[in-house]
Amino acid sequence: MEREEGLARLADLGFGEEDAQTLWEHFDDAERRGKASHGHSRIPWLETQVEFDPKARPVLVERREGFTRWDANGTIGYLAVGNAVSRAIAEPPERAELVVVERSYPTGMLGHHVRRLADAGLVGVLTATSPKRLGPPGGPKLTGTNPLAIGVPGGVVTDVSMGAVTWGDIVSGFATEDELVPFGGEQWHKGFALALGLQLLVDALVRQPGHGAVLLVARPESDPVPALLELGIRLPGTGDRRE
C-alpha cells in the first residue's frame, strides 16, 4: 500500500491529519521491518473494528517526578501510547519515569514506540497487554502475548512477543490459532512465566479494567552500543529480522 492511499483510508476512518500520519508511520515501519502482521494490513483490519473513537484524546490523569498516568479515554492504543512517548520525549525525566497508559489497545509493534525514545536519546522499556490467548498446554488462557520491547540510544531495539506466533500472524493468515502457544519449545513454561509476570505487572498498576501499557523511560548514563556494533554481527532491531 502506498502512503497516499494509507493516509486517505485512515482519514476516511475519521482520524485527523496528524493522527493518520502517526498511524501510517507505525504501520509502515512495521511493514519495512518485515513485521507484516503489524504493517499495512492493519488498515483494512481497522476498517472492520468499531471499538475506537478517532476523535478521542488521551487524558493525563497524573504527572509527578518519576511517574505519569494516562487514560487512553477511547483513543486507539497506537495513538495513546504514541502520545505518551511524544510527551516523554518533549519533557524527558531528569532520571527515570514510569508511565502507565490505561485502557489502551491495540498498541501495535512495541519496538516502534521504544525506537522513537531511543532515537530521542532515551532508554525505553515497554510492555502491553492484549486479549488472553496464552496459557499452559490444555489449560485456561490467562495472559496476552504481552511483548516486551527494550531500546537504548544507538539503534539496538529488541521486541519479543511471548507467543510462538503473534495474533497478528493469525489475523494475517501467517499462522493458525493452534500455533499460538508460549514460545520456548520444551521450555514453554519460561515464555509463559514471562507473559504472566508482565500481565500481572500491568494489571497491578492500572486502576481501571482493560488492557494497558506500562513504559519505563530513563536517561542513559553510558553507551554500550558501539562496542556491540564493532563485532559486526546482526543485532535485533538493526535489520528486518522478525523477532
Next chain:
Amino acid sequence: MEREEGLARLADLGFGEEDAQTLWEHFDDAERRGKASHGHSRIPWLETQVEFDPKARPVLVERREGFTRWDANGTIGYLAVGNAVSRAIAEPPERAELVVVERSYPTGMLGHHVRRLADAGLVGVLTATSPKRLGPPGGPKLTGTNPLAIGVPGGVVTDVSMGAVTWGDIVSGFATEDELVPFGGEQWHKGFALALGLQLLVDALVRQPGHGAVLLVARPESDPVPALLELGIRLPGTGDRRE
C-alpha cells in the same frame, strides 16, 4: 545444610551476623524452592571466591523522587541488592521508583528479592547482568543469562533466566556448559533478544563498568491475583517449580 552450620560458615567468611542471616535466608529460600543451584551449595562456592569484601557497605550515590542509584562498593551482590530492597521497603516510593545498583554481583535468585517486595505490598521488576555466557549459536558471547523477575503482592512471582540452563546449574553439575544457550528451542533468537535487551538496559543505566542490577519498585493500584488463584492451577512462584 542446617541453618546453624550455614550461619557459622558465613561468619567464618567474615560476614557480620545480620549479613550472614540475609545470605542464609536467600540460599535457603532457593533451596526450598527447588533452585538448588542458587541454594545451600552457594556457601561452599563462596568459600572459593575472593572478589568480595564481607565488611564492605553499599554507597547511596543518589536518591530523588522516582530514582535511586547505589554503588555496591565491594559488597557482594546478594547483599547490595538485598540492601536496596530493604531501603525501598522502609521508604517506599509514592508511586514508582527506578533503582540502579552498580558493580553488583552475584545477585542470586532474583525472585527472592522481588518476593520480599511483594510480601511488603509492592510491585517489583528486577534484572541483573552477569558474565557473558550467552550468544547466537557459534557466535560471540554477548550477554549474561540476565534473568527477569516480576512480582506483585499476593504471592505470584515469576523469575526467568534467558539461558536454557543457568550458570548455577553448571557450577552444581546439573548441566554442561554446552547446554548454556538462549532458551527458546527453535526460537532461541527470542531468548537471546531478551537477554541482549536486558544487558543493554543495565549497561546503559550504570555509570561504572561491571555487572549491575536494575530494579523497578511501584505501588500497586489493583489486585489481579485472587482471580488467578481462583482458577486453581499451579502458578509460577507459588510452588517449587524450577522456572
